[in-house]
Every structure is written in structure tokens, then in C-alpha cells.
Amino acid sequence: MATTIGFCNLSPVFRRDMKSAYVKPKLPSPILKPLAVSAEQASIAGFAATATTSFAEKKKSSDQEGEPTKKIKRLLDVEESEEYCGGKRKSLKDYFEEAKSMMIRSDGGQPRWFTPIECGSHAPADSPLLLYIPGLVKVIERKIKSEKNGLGKRPIYLVGESLGACLALAVAARNPHLDLVLILANPGDPFKMALDNVVKGVLLQPTVEGLSQNLVSMLSYIPVRFKSQVLADILPKETLLWKLELLRSASAYANARLHAVKAQTLILCSGKDQLLPSQVEGRRLRCAISNCQTRSFNDSGHFLFLEDGVDLVTIIKSANFYRHGKIVDCISDFIPPSTSELNKVHENIRSLIAVTSPVMLSTLEDGKIVRGLSGIPSEGPVLFVGNHMLLGLELIPMITQFIIEKNILLRGITHPLIFFKMRDGFEGAFDLLRLMGAVPLSATNFYKVLSSKSHVLMYPGGGRESLHRKGEEYKLFWPEQSEFVRVAAKFGAKIIPFGAVGEDDVAQLVLDYNDPIKIPFLETLADDGVNINPRSGLSGEVANQDVHTPICVPKVPGRIYIYFGKPIETTGRKHELRDRKKSHEVYLQVKSEVEQCLAFLKDKREHDPYRNVFSRLIYQATHGFTCQIPTFPL
Template sequence: MASLVKTFPVSLPFLRIPESSKHHFQVKVRSLDSGANSTSTGFSSDSVVVNGRSFTRGKDEVESLFDGGAVEQKEKSVAPLVDDENERFMRLSSVREKNRGKGAISEDMDVLWDDGYGTKTVKDYLIASKDMIRPDGGPPRWFCPVECGEPLKDSPILLFLPGTDGVGLGLTLHHKALGKVFEVRCLHIPVYDRTPFQGLVKFVEDTLKFEHASSPNKPIYLVGDSFGGCLALAVAARNPQIDLVVVLVNPATSFTRSQIQPLLPVLEAMPNEFHSLVPYLLSGIMGNPLKMAMVDLEDRLPPRAKIEQLSGKLTSLLGYLSVLSEIIPKETLVWKLKLIQTGSSYANSRLHAVKAEVLLFASGQDSMLPSKNEAQRLKKGLQNCQVRYFKDNGHTLLLEEGLSLLTIIKGVGKYRRSRKVDFVRDYVPPSKSEFERVFFKDGRFMQAATGTVMLSTLQDGSIVKGLAGVPTQGPVLLVGYHMLMGIELQSLVGEYLKQKNILLRGIAHPAIFGGRFESSSSEFNFQDWIKVMGGVPVAASNFFKLLSSKSHVLLYPGGAREALHYKGEAHKLIWPEQQEFVRMAAKFGATIVPFGGVGEDDLVEVTLLVLAQGSNLSNSSLCL
């Protein structure tokens, strides 16, 4: 059943605001040995009615002062409401002037940028690790992977704390993407280093305090993989005053309940001659070889070609397993397991002191640690913890096929450059791999089932196939009718990206961003993808920022009520009486593009009818 979308451009009087000046970036170099001493705008009475909800600011509301994204809050004094539209707009404009030069990330990044995901595999990790493990007698240290490149200005720092291997290359598959929006530093613990757990905590803590003193208004990201998760929690518990975002990947806090702890005395007694067999014994429990081999597998190949390619990659991967015995010799492996045991006890005893935001990844096929059960325990024990569950992945989640780490951080709304997330200025546009995942891999069935057809109207009134009639230059406000279940969203956003390379910033229901219905088994879902693909929580301030940055904004005034309309309400507009978004659009000279669609109600009705008939036939067969 085809969908029909028609657009009608409407020009309105406008007042343009100058663009923010572009930034030029420089490389910052500083010594870790040197010491260091240790605000979105409130509107008086602005109201925008969207999604069936009014957003009028009250007298006693807290006003935020923002500096490239909100930095600190102060109590707003009681003031009379301002009724004059021009005065309200001038207040918003003055805020825009104050923030000149503190632009959005999207101004410096192209839509569908290359994040490099899928170009590196676990084989690259093993080859690079072999070069990193040459003994030099040095202590633990930080290094910046070359693949990360130079980040955008004002990017927060990300410190990676490795797992049992200690090499620090666990983000090999994610270096290019993370390096675009983070200052990435990875911890390397030499093979023969014997720094105790408390020493490692002190080492990371000193770096943390230095970075916080250098940029007190920016968050610091700690990504802890396995053993690194224990280290990250220990550091976070000791520094509750620092703004931290802690990302835990199958943390080893469950070591006492793991399958590997009973092996400790066996490994200690094992003769050195048999140590070369350890990598092959551990490979079965450390990760999922199949998921590792699928990282750079071409999805569009026919099934037979896929199997042949996968078979070749698995064979090639097995040839590199011997490197594990060089990365973790017998003495080092025994030491690391004892280190994990100490770190697990240390971190578990201090969970109550962790005040940081925590994002936890748990694998369903982790044969090394009971990660799924541990996620449930940590979600209850930590004060601010979100969980994403990956049912098909093993222990080495970051080296297996799945999602980019940056994609997950964006999807759960954890990426920010200041104390408070700014959904407009901190938004990272979708990459090419994210686009292909949504519209070609996960969304193939929906694309085939709907068979979407786009039509638009040119200036001379003629109707053409495609989106040629929609203005390319922003700001543009697309105002439309939500069809049943909002199924048209995927087609609409996808076609704009494919045909015009334009990202639609959709005004979304705040429930999508609240996380009220999440659990320890929540997978990366449709709501997360909405945030990745540009969804913004409905608010007057966000609407203002989008129009002022000349964005293409997608607005459904009927909201969820229209998408979940009752029987007999097909194609009925369920809009609020006052369409106040028109005034703000006029202030910015935005082109308002009304659009509509048909086909979804018919598609759902036919689908339900077919399912009902199939159920009846099944029941009839059982009766016979």
C-alpha cells in the first residue's frame, strides 16, 4: 500500500538572525605532570503548543544560564509575565547574541559522516596488541590512538580503562567515531607491570582531577571494560564532586560468581609448558568468535556468499589466537585475576558512594561473567543507572558485531559537552553506518511493506515525484498529520536523507526521553533510534534553537493522540485550537510546509484482516 505525501510551501514575513561565527580548531598539548588548581534560557511567558501540550513558563521556574549548553542554574526571581510577543522575541534574540560563537556540533559535522565503523576488526586489535606488548619496564600510561584524529572544539574527554588484557586497544572498532566528538585517551598497563589496584585507582584519579581542574564545566567520560569497570566505579566513588559519565561494559564486579574464578588455583599450578594452550581454552568463554567475525561482513550479499565470507573470516581469526598467550603470559594472567578479585571487592563495597551517571552494557551470551544478573543488581544498587542489554553478544562486546559505542551513547541521551545536555547544540548528526543500519538493515521489511511514494508541489503548482518542491535552505517547518502508529516517520526521515541529504529534527514526546519504563533488560530500541536520528523533546527553548540554527523541523501538532486515533478518526486532524508555533516560525522567516499522507490506516486494516483470516483457518484445521 503506497503512501502519498504532498507538500505546499508557504512564505511568511520573517526576521533573520545572523549565523554564529565558525570555529577554527587547534591542537592542545599539555603535560600530565603539571599541577592545576583545583544554562538554557528561561522564558518569561513563552508558550508553544505542540503534541497537544502547552509549554508556558511559570513565574517560579528555574532559569538556566547556558554556555554552549547549560552550565549552571540559578534561582529565578519572581517577575510579572510579559504578554508582548515582540518583547518576548527580543529576549530570546539577546540570548542568541550572548551565545554567538558557541555553535552546535551539527554546524561542524556533515550529515551521514563516515564514522569508520566496520573498517576495523578484532584481527586489527590482535595485530596492534602484538606491537604494544613489547616490554619496556615502564609504568601504566595514557596514549591517544592515531585513528581518533582531532576532535571538534569543546569536546569532552573520554578515558578508556581496559579489561584483563590491559593493552588499552579495546576500542579499536570505535576509535574513528569516538575521536570525532571526544578527546580519547586509553590506559595501557604493560604486561609485566605489577601496580596494585589502589595504585591504578590513584593513577586514574590524578588524571581525573587534573582534567576537571582544567575544564570544570565539562563532563569526563570513563569507559570501563570488564576489569576496567571495577576501576571506573572505584574512581567514581572516590570523586563524587566531579561530573562523570561512567560507561560500564560487562563489569567484573561479579567476579566472585564467575566461571573463571575456580580456574585460578589450576592456572597457578599449571606447568609453563602448557600455557600455550590457555588462549584456546579461554577463547570459548571470553567472547563470541562468530560476532567478532561478522563486524565487517557485507549485509547485502546473498546468503551463500555471506556464509563463504564468514567461514574465511573465522578461519583467519583462529590463526591469531596465539597472540593471546603473548598478551597475557601465565604469571600475568594469574596476577590479573587476583587484581580483578581485589578490584571487585573494592568497587562493590563503595557502590553507595557513586553519584555519577552510569550507563551499563550487559551481554546475554557472556560465558565469562554473569553479566545479565549483575546488571540487575547494579541497577538497583547505583543511584543513577541505565542499562542496555545485548542478548546475542559475548563478553568482549566492544570487539563484536553490533552497534557503535558512540551510537549507544547518543541513543540513551548521554552525550553532552557541559553540565546539562543540550539536545540541539550537543546533537551529533547520524553517520553513514547508522543510516544504513536503520533504513537498510533493520528497516528493510518496513520499507518493502509500505512501498512509500513521495510527491511534492513546485512553485508553479505542478506536482512531481520526489521532494524537489521542498525548500533546501532553512529554516523550514514541516507541519503534518500523524497517521496510524506514526509508521510514516521512518519513510519520511529516510527519504529526506536519501534525496536531499537533509536531516529532519523531529519534535518528539517527552516520554521518549524520560526513561521511566526502562529495566535491566532494556535493549537498544526504537525510542533510542529516534534520538539518534534527530528527535528533540518538545519545549519552547528547543523549538527556538532549531529555527535559529536554520534547521528543517518536523512537527506533528496532534502528537501521540493523533497517531493512536480511534476507529473512524482516520485522516482527522486532532490539533489544539491555538497554533502558536506559527508565530515563532514567522519571526525567523521559516517556510512552513504542510504535508499529509494516506495509506497507513488501509495497510494496518488489511494486515489485521489477513491475520484474522489466518487464525480462523488455523482453528478450522484443528477442529477437523
Template sequence: MAAATAASVFPGVSLTFRRHEVMSLTGNLNSNRIPSKAWRLAVSVDQVPATSTNSAPQKRRLDQLEKQEEETENVERPLVAAEGRRIGAKDYFEQARAFIKSDGGSPRWFSPLECASRLNNAPLLLFLPGIDGLGLGLISHHQKLGRIFDIWCLHIPVMDRTPFIDLVKMVETTVRLEHERSPSRPIYLVGDSLGGCLALAIAARNPDIDLVLILANPATSFSKSQLPLLIPLLEATPGPLSSLLPNMFSLIADNPFGATATLDNLLKGLPLQNTARELTEGLATLSSSLAVLAEILQRETLLWKLHLLKSASAYANSRLHAIKAQTLILSSGKDQFLPSQEEGERLSDLLPRCDLRKFDDSGHFLLLEGSMDLVTVIKGTYYYRRGKYHDYASDFMPPTPGEVKYATDKSSLEIWETVTSAVILSTLDDGTIVKGLAGIPSEGPVLFVGYHMLMGIDIIPLVPRIYLERNILLRGMAHPMLFTKSKYRGPDLSTFDPLRIMGAVPVAPTNLFRLLSSKSHVLLYPGGMREACHRKGEEYKLFWPEQSEFVRMAARFGAKIVPFGSVGEDDFGQVVIDYDDLTKIPWFRNEIEKLTNGSVRLRNDAVGEVANQQMHVPGILPKFPGRFYYYFGKPIETEGMKEELKDKEKANKVYLQVKSEVENCLAYLKEKRESDPYRNILPRLFYQATHGPSSQVPTFEI
């Protein structure tokens, strides 16, 4: 019965809908019939697209991937209207009209029709709206979110005057009921502006419930904004709000074009073009949007909502100390209503389990902007989980074609491919060396073990190349600093979002176990940070631990071990200031110690060089770019050797064999590249200028 009462329906609809029932709320709200102009259901596909196995240049593959995504836009995009246009702010206003035509009653939950299909054991996501209260703020994300969450949206009718504390109690009742139903699953609270304060209040009052907060421009900064200035203005100005809106927006933006700028943020994804027809349509949309806003936020309603924001902000701020929930703050850099980016940094420092993502070019209505994809953000931050902890195997969702392009664009892959023009060799089962990736096993589990280039630059072109050419997602095991906020100053975690989208996981025995048990292709660098941040004169020297644990782990699941070498760092840069030099300077030595102590430590029980995992960045002198070379050796079979390799001596023998093969791969590449006429970037650029930019640059003869 709890499930039935937790989500009630709109007036005029006779059906009470439960957890797993859906209802159309487009068009006529007095009928559960789907109107003719309703959005069609779109099926989200997270499967890796089929690609050819040849070694075509990456730019060509990325172009093909982008074209494929355009051709299947109605399948993979978050939500697409019947005419193929991506749903966004314009559609929000169209559906808002339908909501407010026959609106009334008390606040209640609804589940969008397009969220009907989802994964098994999907966690509950409660959307808490902003000042509009309609609950349509996730309209651009319904279909993609609906595949991985059970979505309920809170609707607060326009004329409703429920105090903030009563809204808190209502949402809290739902949270507690659903927690009792599924105590092992987290409950997600996605709060937009006002809804962000509501989510924080719920988390503060329920520290023992597993909550995940995702807050878009939370209104906790209300008192620091200019919004309080609107309260006396509204109280002193009678009449309809439609004539007042431009003046209010101008006041907030502090310039005469404030209204246009604010609504331009609302309508991102629908840019005005230079043609007269599109300009006219854009102005009509602007006018229509103002009219809908004036209807949603009538004078008395807006005045009430501003007082509601004031009380919500004060309530949430007074209880921040009690919040233990995992929290993700999404902050806009061009929010004309609230100082959201400064507030995001403040909350990130105050809340114990908080991550921050900044959107420098976005406005207040972040979730409605066409460039915003909430599912991609959740994937990039590893905030999706169906249990108490994130499982890097079962909770991982393979990247969609759009997400692959996003990740490669963020990593500047096209530039890296042009500059490095990577040469890749692999070894067939009979020992034949071939150009390309034909020798890489298609079926997992497979463990790739190799040398880590300076600063880990080898993975930038490698992982996408294997994905694009062989349809194999190589899940790299990376240092925990890529996933955990340091207690001291560390790298911006958002820098590593593309790696997480492509499947990177923290290096740990439990994660290696999970990945191999799920038959994944795993990338492991035993040398770790000591190898990637090596000293002067240590190029291509392996710093591996004495333990052979990865061999026994591979044998447990019958994984193939593929040793490989990567060469080219010495043609791109030279270490001129290393760890030994930095530690001679007191300030740098203290900074290294603070950063290292504030991060997750690895190999605490190890001794010698391999135990030296201090967090530092060596001084590197750039060189005129050369070329990257990768050589994958013959796979080493461990199938059927589980019992045999439990013996440490036998396991160590295989371990030394893998290490020797990696060293042989490095030696082979260092020798062969000397005969490559295109090792330098100038001959490569000339070749592409004469043969076409998408042509594959030749290399040495095998």
C-alpha cells in the same frame, strides 16, 4: 603545569606530552619516530553524503550508500590499517607485543597518535583498561572517538603491582585536575571490566564532578562468576602460564572447547573461512594470541590481577549508593568470564541515571569486536555532550553513511519499503503538484507539520526516504518516552536508538527553538500521542491543541512551514480495542495509569481531547497490506512576519491555515488512492517481479 603532569610518557621517550600533544606508540616504544608499518591517520567525516534528487527506489539508494562507504572505508571507518583492513583484535595483539617489550615503571596516561584531530571544546575521555592493563582496548575506536573527544588511555605495566585504592587515587587526581581546568565540561570515564569498577569508584568518591560513565561488562559481578576458582588453581600450579591457559578457559567456559570459544569472541571480525590458507592463518592468529596473553598475564601477574579484580569489585559494590553520575552499561550476552547481562540489569536498577544496552551475541571483549562501534552507540543513546546538559542542536553529530545503513537496517527499512511502496507528492512554489520531493525546500529552517498515523508508523519510511533522496536530515520531535527511562515498566529505549541516530529529539519548546535557530529541517506532529493512539473510527482526524505556539516560533526564525498529510494506516490495520475499552478492565486501567504517571507528562495545562495523552497501546487487527501515501503542500512563508505574528489573532489565523492545509492533503490522498491500480500489495509484487525488484511501482495520475 597540571596539564603536563597529568599525562606522562613511556620510559625511553624524552618528550613530556601535554593535553594537545600526541605521540606514536606503535612499533618501537623507545623512539617517537613513526615506524614504517604504523597505522595511517584516517580522517573521520560526519558530513551527509551527496545524493541525487530523483525518486529512485530506496533499495537502490541504500546499495549506493553502502558502496560509497566501502570506497571511502579508510576515511570513515573507526580506524583502518595501511592495507585497508579494519583494525581489531589481531592488531591489538600486535601492538600489545610492542608495549610489553620495553615496559616498566608505574601506571601512566598516553594519548594515541590517531586521536590527534578533534572538535573544538571536545570533552576529556579517560579510558580505564580491563585485566590486561595495556590501555589498548579502544584501538578499534580511536580514530572516530578522537574526533569528538580528547582521549587519554591508562597504561598499567605488566609487572606493576599497584593496589586498587592507589589506582583510584591516581585517576582521581587526574579527574580533579582536569575538572579544575574545565569545570563546565564533563569528563568521560570509559571502563572495560576492571576499568568499570575503577570508574564506579571514582564516581562514588566525586559525586560533585560532572562525570559520564560508559562501562563495558564491568567486573562488579566478579564474586558471581567462576573467576575466583582460578585463584587456588594458580596458587597450586607452578610453571609457565602458556600451558595453563587452555585449561583455565575450559574451566570458565565449562566445556572442552572453552579456549577456542573465548578467543573466538576476541577475534570477532576475523572469521575463519573454509579455505586451507585462511584456516591456517586463523590457527596461527589463535596460537599467537595465546602466546601474547601468556606474556601479558604471566602466572604471578594473573594471580595479582585476579586479587585486584576481587578487591575492585568489592570496593565498587560497597559504594554504588553514592554514585550520581550519568552511566551507560554495555552488557554482552555471551560473556564467558562474567555474568555481564544479569549484572547490567542489576546496575541499571540500582544506579539513578543509568541506561543499559545489551549485545546478545558478543563476548567479554566487547570493545574489540569488529561489529562494535562505540561512537554509534554514544550517538544512539545521546550520551555525547560538551556542557552540563546535552544540546540537541550543537552536540548533535549528523549520521555517517555507515550509521544511516545501521539505522535503516535496525528499522527494517527495506521490508517497510517493499510492503508500503510509499508514494510521495510535493508542491512547487507555483502550486504545481509533482511526484517526488522536488517541492521540499532545501535550505532551512523548515518546519514540517502533519498528521500522525496510527502508532507513528508513517515516520519509518518517511525520514530515511527524504534523507536518501534529498540529502535532508529531518529531525523529528518525538515523545519524551523515547529518551527517558520510565519509573515504571515502559518500552525498551534501545528500540529507539535508530531514531536518535537520525536526529529525533524530545518534543519541547526549547528544543524546537534550538533546532530552528540552527536552520534545521524539523518534523512536528501537533496531535502527538492522542493522534497516533486514536480510538476506533478516528482515522485521519486531527487532535491539535488550540495554542499556535509553533507558528510564532517559526516566524521568529523566518522558517517555512510545510503542511503535509499521510494516508494508508487503514489499509494496514484497524483499531479493535481502544483506550475506552482498556480502561473498562481494572488491570489494564491500573497499568495505563502507572505507565503514564511514570513518564514525562505533556500538555498538563491543556483541556479536552488533546490533553488526553495516556500511555497505552491499542489492540490492532492487521490487514492485507495496502500502500502509504504522502502529500506535502505548498510551503507557507513566515519570513519577515516575526512582529506581525506576535499578535495572537494573526498567529491563530496562520495556525488554522496550516491545519486546514493538512486536512486538505489528507482528503486529496484519500480520494486519489482510490484510482491507484497498485494500492494492494499483490499487484505491486507482480509488477516488481516482471520489471525487476528495484523498479519503482507506478501510481495514480496527478
């Protein structure tokens, strides 16, 4: 029996404990408008998911020794007594009990399919299908083909780990005409594992012991009184040996057909996998499969999906793999970050926020400059236009503060390169930007994101400003002609110019694009020589968008300052600003006000008694580390 599970389409409320290290945050409004799906309340957010447990080809015996592994997949946290969609979420203990009574029996029947989540809501009709598979190839094929007729142009996601990953590759190779997305966790090649063991003088028994160590990690999620029962009844040594034999057969089949795999593939590799050489195998498959990316989890073991902090939904979204059609639509396919994702992001960047103590200023309608973002309109569309600091240092504090103080998610227009396949080792570098709603630069995407009434962040200087050379701090590299005014006017968007300073107090640029020193692995972030230039048709400095990695050294941190000027209205000016001359005048006005914002901040920060980190630490030591640190008088 196949059961399709849905998700609750709930708008999350930010947790009250999400505090800022530099601003005492206001309580957010009850609903964060742009954020629509809470991952901790969804099994697979945005998917019509079928969790499958297949136990075909069972070994016949009078008792349970040698039965196949009873694969029970935890798709989300399973804390006891936790609320879920108006009911109670079951614990892992409950699922082991149910699995023992329903799944663990040798009756020669068909593979059993079950869902580990019970929820009254169903997935939206346009959701893609996701299958978690440790089943057999032909069974999976039948399921895919039966479901595909009702999915239209939507893809089918196959999520497999270890043996399931080999089966997913085999299914993809046999069905290159189907639109499949493969998410493979720790796919293994037992031949390589055996060779490694021979070289090291390791026999099979230590290999099983290595797997047992991984099982200890998994069993940490199970109540103590159930551990011995689980080991004895569900995962005996014979079962592990049986699984290794299945894995050998499946990997041999899949390896012989890798050239035929056309599916979009994401391989998740654990750094501490004691059963399989997952990272080595991930790199091999990345080269062997034409449309493949990898992500490394250096501190994780073989059972990746059972570990805290590993969220399959977040991984898929961050890698830009979530889509409803043939290609990703950055607007309609975007699932906003959930509360737990935002909390994790905030936790990861807390130290940077603490040492730079950003100062945010905005301008009210009457022209008064105030501390904080009260001058920012809550309703979109709003277009923020400003300067890039080195490596976009202003992005983290800006996006974070907008979420905490205004409950607003900024959709940044970014270099298209961050959405392309990167050189091995750099692929996860921009996952955070994609998770937070980055949009690749193009006229179509800019039109779409403004039409959605979002708060949009644009940098006319683009990569040329964020990767500027030595001595070019705070210099604008804007195109000669307007790129955004007429589109903003079409939707009546408010244009807010802003300036950001502080990079020269945080880092020192040592090597830039012009330096004669050549470091091969830092020449470009692009893979296979790909270097996308979104402004190749323009002239001047802004057309020089070559991607490189500048070398910086940290300095005793000063402060980051961001000042948002008075909004420029375009409502009612749609027809007026169709005229190129008129729109160019507004474009020059915006550029001029950005330069004024920069000049204002560079002057005022000289009068900030807390510009240096040591003076800020002394202030916090006497007033508390959650206090708002003063700045220059306004």
C-alpha cells in the same frame, strides 16, 4: 605518557550503494549539510579521547609468565590499507606488534598510556574528555583531576569494561563532586559468578575455558599467523586467573560504595557473555545506582567492543549521553548520524520500506503536484506540520526518503518522555529517534531548532494522534490556539502542511486505551509511574497525552502515502504575525490544508492499481525489484 587523540571534522558523502527499495534515488549532493561527523573516520566523534592501557601492580618474575593482561582496545575498525585523514590507518596486527615491543615488559615503571589511532587533526577545544580505563583507581583519579581544571563545565567520560568498569565505579564513588559519565561494558561480580558455578557444579577451570571461548571470538580479528603467538605471549592461562583475582577485589570495593555513585551511568550488557553474568549484573546495578540506564546486546560476547556492529559513538549518541555541559543541549550537542550509521538504519528498515512501497508527493511553486520531493525547499528553516498515523508509521519512510532524495535530515519535535529513564526493557526503544535528531517538545527547543535553520518536523496532535483510539484514524487532535506560527515567522520559516495515510492498510488496532482489558506490563512505557504530559496546561482532547501501548495485528500490506502541500511563506510577516488574531488565521489555514491533503490521498489511493502488495510484487517481478512502482495518475 598520555596521548590525546582527535578526530577529523569531515562532512560525509552518502555511499552510492545506499539504495531505496521503492524509489530509484538520485545521487546526493556532495555534502550533506546537517551531517558533520563521519564515525568511520573518527575514533570517538566529538571527544578528546585518551585511550589508556595501564599495567600497574605487575607481578615480578624472571620471564613473562603471570604478567598482567595486556589490554589492547580496538576503538574502531582496523582494516589494513584503509585511508584515514589523508594517511593510512594501522591494522590490528600493527598494534599487537607495537604493544609487544613497548608494553609487554616488567620494568616496575609507571602505567603506560597509548592511542591506537594516529591522526593529524586534533579534537575541538570544547570537546569533553573520554578515558578508556583498565587502570588503577588512584592513577585514574590523578589523571581526571589534572585534566578537569582545563575542561571547565565539560564532563569527563570513563569507559570501562569488566575490570575497568569496576574501577570506573570506584572512581565515581570516591569523586561524587566531579561531573562524570560512566560507560560500562559487562561489569561483573565474581562472587555471583562463583556462586553460579557452585550451583552448576562448575569449577574454575571451566570458567577459564569459557573465557577462552570468548578469546576465540576476539582472535577472529587477528591474522592467522599471529594467533598462536598472541595466545602464548599475551593471554596465558595464568594471566586470566590473575585478572579474575583483580576483578574479585575491584568488584568488592566498588559494590561497597555503589550508594555513593552519583555519575550518569550507562551499562552495556552482553547476552552471550560466557565469563560473567552480565545481564543479571546490569539489572542489579541499574537498581543500585540512582542515575543509571542499561542497553542489552543479546548476540554479543564478553569482548563487546571488539565485535562488528558495536559502535561506542553510536551507543552514546543514541542513549542521549553526549553533552558538553551539565545537561544535554539537543541543538549544540547534537552530532548528526554518520554515513555508516545511516546505512545501518537503512538496512534495518529496508524490509518495511519494501512491503509498504511508500508514495511521496510534493507541490511545486506553481501548484503542480509531482512524484517525489522536488517541491521541498533545500534551504531552511522549513517547518513541516502534519498528522500522526498510528505509532508514527509515517516517520520511517519519510525520514529515509528525505535523506536519500534531498540529503536533508528532519529534526522531529517529539514527546519528552523518550528522553527520560524508561522501565527496564524499554530503554532502547527510542534510540533510533534520538540518533536521528529528535528534539524534546518545549518552547525553548522549538525556538533553538528553527534558529539553526533546520528542517523541522512537528505534529500538533502529538501523542494523542499517534496513540489514537479505534475509529479515530486520520482525525486531527490539534490545540485550539496556535503553537508554532509566530515562532516560524520570527525566523522566516516556510510552513509546509502534509498529510499521511495508509495505517488502516498496514495494521489493525485491536486493543486501545479505552478497552477494559488490563495488561499490567503494557499499561505504560513510563518508568516508576512517570508519565510526562507536555501539554498539561491545555484543555480538550489534545491535553489527554497518556502514554500506553496499543495492540495491533498486521494486515496484508497496502501502501503508505504522504503528500506535502504548497509551502506557506512567513518571510517578511514577522511583525504582522505577532498579532494573535493574524497568527491564528494562519494556524487555521495550515490545519485546513492538512485536512485537504488527507482527503486528497484517501480519494486518490482508491485509484492506485498497485495499492495491494501482491500487485506490486508482480510488477517488480517483471520490471526488477529496484524499480519505482507506479501509483495513481496525478
